[in-house]
Amino acid sequence: MKIIDYQNDLNPAQYEAVATTSGPVLVIAGAGSGKTRTLTYRVAYLVESGVRPDSILLLTFTRRAAEEMLRRAALLLDNRCDDVAGGTFHSFSHQVLRRFAGRLGFSPRFLILDRSDCEALVENIRKEIMPIKPVKGFPRKQTIASIFSACANKGASVEAILADEYSQFLSHASALTEIYHAYTVRKQTENLMDFDDLLLHTRALLAADEQTRQAVASRYEYIMVDEYQDTNTVQADILKMLGRDHANVMAVGDDCQSIYAFRGANFENIMRFPDVFPGTKIIRLEQNYRSTQPILSMTNQLVNQARRKYSKTLFTEAQGGQAPYLVRFGDEKSQSAFVVDTIRELTAKGVYLSEIAVLFRAGFHSFDLEVELTKARMPYIKMGGFKFMESAHIKDVLAHLRALAWPNDRLSWLRILALLDGVGPKTAQKTVHNLCNLGADLNSIKPGAAWKEGWERLKGLLKSISPASPMVSNLGKAVVEYYEPILKEQFDNWPKRARDLEQLVFMMERYDSLERFLADVTLEPPNTSSQEQALSVSSSNDRLVLSTVHSAKGLEWDTVFVIWALDGRFPSQHAISRRDEALEEELRLMYVASTRAKKRLYFTYPTDVFDPIAGEFLHHPSRFLSAVDSGRLRRL
DNA sequence: TCACGGAATATTTTT
């Protein structure tokens, strides 16, 4: 006798997905069809059936999603659900590699490089290989790192990626290939892994060493993967090897919501799942519980423009509701004013701010609106866009902590040393060489007169704290205290940044291992921008949400504004010029944005916007919306 | 070799 009445709580398709526990299952779950609910109930169902919670593995897109599902499962059943193993493919791979990296010739204390670390490393290698300043038209370090990441995620050569996506740099193919190889070797010899390596090395490990594969795979009897449409082939291979022995694997996803192709995600993965796991039972969740019928009619027509025909149509039993609006403005200011005014009207009617979201294609699209919201004293939280962890002051402090934990971390040393007065790139390089390559002791470094004072202060800091200390936040405090004078000298807006640093120290409080803190902060950084991060502790919860469409995936609100629905912004100029695949992805992205709305949906666009890349004015609404007929989308 | 100021530059999207 079960505690939960599954048949009553779920619709027939959902129930089937929950109750089919053995063998491979593919759940094609449309937007708002109760996907999270289904996964949550399935966790509870398995646990209630007597499956050991720690033999269930739940792989999700963000760790927060996993935590949320397990929290809800625990509410349904009991806290046994807390013991379910959950996380992202990256964090899962990270755990595996910490145990088994030795088999690949890595130390288990390998260091994870985040994106800007990769860029710095790439830049250093480029300088070594090409000491003379490269000719104009050579890609900058961000671009090089993107190219290399594409190579890793798509399993292609540098030349192939260049030909496909960066044809303007094809003439530099040989130099870039050389840098790529040096980059790969350097990571191996210096015990470094970037995000892509976490997946690649895990796949290599599981493929090469059957004993290890069994040791890892045998821990999990049941595997569930959420957002499967956004996995890439490396992740699919890992899943295949984990699930090979029992095939109790459930993949959940929606092919129309695949929006991470730029990261190597391949939405065809989801359609190939039945080939990988023969005998897959396919279940479709097509009843929508989120949006009103008019919104659903509009989004259905939107997605039907895709060349590729998707496999389902959503329906709802909910009646009533208003059709979405498409509203045109003369400029960005009036667009912002409209959003602010409309939100005011809604809140006057009793709608909570937290039930409203403003979505956009790229982080900077909300700059002007943010100014207006601040003027109107409307509290908001911004997700996506510029990140807390990427700001210079946070990275500075983390570099000190990293050098403490990994004394051979050249990148962090370079950063730390360059902060000292009187130290420039040359001195920093030389000192790092002495410290890391020659293994020199801190005391044996002979600083020049110009930077003696700074060096002594740095040495004092490093000697006063120990990386093994379980009081991680005390380490943070010591570093922040040391860093304060540098902060004030470097940044005019240091008070704001100082608050960020306080927030960082606060985040360290729940850790008792510095290494674990640093790994977590790299793999799962907070998704909000810096100012909001600081605000989130104090201010009230009723705040408007501003978010990139990517960061809004899986969320829902009563009212949704999609701003900058302007052809050339959404879809972006970049995608328009690349056509086909890229444009299809933009369409899916617009679909994801639209399907976030429960009751009210507004698209807005300003006109007469000059686009320097295209060299022309933009004034047409998004082509995806132009194609929707006026009965389904009302123009104003 | 380093510091500084002003100008360019970039903006998709994220683990």
Add this chain to the structure above:
DNA sequence: TATTCCGTGA
């Protein structure tokens, strides 16, 4: 908007 680039002077 924030970082990065570049030239100049110390």
